[in-house]
Amino acid sequence: MESTQKALIYFQENLATFMDKYLDLLRIPSVSTDPERKEDVQGACEFLANYLKNMGMEKVEIFPTEMHPIIVAEKLSGKPGAKTLLIYGHYDVQPPDPLNEWITPPFEPTFRGDYLYARGASDMKGQVMASMIALDSVLRTSELPLNIKFILEGEEEIGSPSLEDFIEKHKDLLKCDMILNPDSGMVAPDSPTLVYGLRGLVYFELRIDGPKADLHSGLFGGNVANPAIVISEIIAKLHNPDGSIAVPGFYDNVLPLTEEEKTKIASSHISDDTYIKLTGSPKLYGEVGFTALERQGARPTLDVNGLYSGFIGEGAKTIIPAYAKAKISCRLVPNQEPGEIYNLLIKYIAGLVPDTVRATLFKHSGGPAYLADDAEGMQNLVDALTGTWNRPVTLKREGGSIPVATTMLNFLGVKSLLTGFGLPDDAIHSPNERQHIPTWKKGIQALIRFYMSFASE
Numbered sequence: 001m002e003s004t005q006k007a008l009i010y011f012q013e014n015l016a017t018f019m020d021k022y023l024d025l026l027r028i029p030s031v032s033t034d035p036e037r038k039e040d041v042q043g044a045c046e047f048l049a050n051y052l053k054n055m056g057m058e059k060v061e062i063f064p065t066e067m068h069p070i071i072v073a074e075k076l077s078g079k080p081g082a083k084t085l086l087i088y089g090h091y092d093v094q095p096p097d098p099l100n101e102w103i104t105p106p107f108e109p110t111f112r113g114d115y116l117y118a119r120g121a122s123d124m125k126g127q128v129m130a131s132m133i134a135l136d137s138v139l140r141t142s143e144l145p146l147n148i149k150f151i152l153e154g155e156e157e158i159g160s161p162s163l164e165d166f167i168e169k170h171k172d173l174l175k176c177d178m179i180l181n182p183d184s185g186m187v188a189p190d191s192p193t194l195v196y197g198l199r200g201l202v203y204f205e206l207r208i209d210g211p212k213a214d215l216h217s218g219l220f221g222g223n224v225a226n227p228a229i230v231i232s233e234i235i236a237k238l239h240n241p242d243g244s245i246a247v248p249g250f251y252d253n254v255l256p257l258t259e260e261e262k263t264k265i266a267s268s269h270i271s272d273d274t275y276i277k278l279t280g281s282p283k284l285y286g287e288v289g290f291t292a293l294e295r296q297g298a299r300p301t302l303d304v305n306g307l308y309s310g311f312i313g314e315g316a317k318t319i320i321p322a323y324a325k326a327k328i329s330c331r332l333v334p335n336q337e338p339g340e341i342y343n344l345l346i347k348y349i350a351g352l353v354p355d356t357v358r359a360t361l362f363k364h365s366g367g368p369a370y371l372a373d374d375a376e377g378m379q380n381l382v383d384a385l386t387g388t389w390n391r392p393v394t395l396k397r398e399g400g401s402i403p404v405a406t407t408m409l410n411f412l413g414v415k416s417l418l419t420g421f422g423l424p425d426d427a428i429h430s431p432n433e434r435q436h437i438p439t440w441k442k443g444i445q446a447l448i449r450f451y452m453s454f455a456s457e
């Protein structure tokens, strides 16, 4: 029997066991941003390290960092001249909040119809498991003339603070010819997708302090500045009426869109209507002069991700809040440098703060954008995806951020194969996150074909 076929059959015959492993991983609440979940993040790390050992990876090492550990695993094929594939994944997840909006609890994975619901089901425990299960199925059934390495981190959802240093210090350990990063997704269940562009990010918090404590608004209202109003006024000045960002210099280095690139972006055929349906917003909003797909993949944005001030409980309470806080982030595009953009933001915001309050800015995380459609192994992956779906591969410039793709290019000199088997309506980072299981299974079959494609070379 052909060896790819053997691995595909092995996967099919052991699906129940594989599914149990995936469910077990989803039960671990590895929320990287929550200090109370540190042990769970560690638990998810150990779970995956054990799985890597069980499937026959030879060197499996857990490296502690200042926050959450990094796993590196390796299995050399022994074949002279064999290529090395490095697989990236993250085992941390976003916080499940708001908890009361989940139909079933976020860490009790539940099937409804074709979907599996749980935090991380799609982003990206489902994709980590897919790449491991596919490899497991291959290693159980044939000799793979490919060296395999894994790097799995637990800090992706908080901006990977330990990863860049780690990669720089472990260049030899991570040396490879190809990188598979399944942390993006597909545009539709019948459109296997290769992502060739990602946006960068700079994330910070703005805090406005006014009075030393909340004040009675009758006694003091009208005589002190209200931090909630001040922060709203500042936020209102961050955009121009045409939807563009008002920070001077913000667009200076933005890579302009050529006609060729516009055509390429349009080729993923997602209509405005699809975005309206996906978001539930009554109408789309964005920078004038660009299509929704261009705005998503190739134009920078500035968003408020959280806003807090004063009394937000039930009922009424008459106070002047002592402070107001906003979590703000910008998605960046190629040639915008996160550090430079943050400096422009500091300067502009400082000029908007009245002397009736005190302002503090605090930076969380950042990372540059990514753009490359010529990663090593691309044709193998395209063939594997097409061979599984019997549909052409869609090329997509994505709006999300995977800064490690740029870090790896800078330090390892290797471009990443960005794919994944999540769908736009998986509700990642949102309540009721889910994974479409038929798509996940196809994804595993495609990865089996991808790994095995190196066997016939």
Ligand code: BES
Pocket: 123, 124, 156, 157, 158, 159, 160, 183, 184, 185, 201, 365, 366, 367, 398, 399, 400, 401, 402, 403
């Ligand atoms: N998997 C996502 C990024 C993603 C989603 C890329 C869909 C392409 C399509 C990843 O886990 C993520 O959410 N990353 C953060 C990065 C940030 C914290 C530096 C993001 O984009 O917000």
Ligand code: ZN
Pocket: 090, 123, 124, 156, 183
């Ligand atoms: Zn992710």
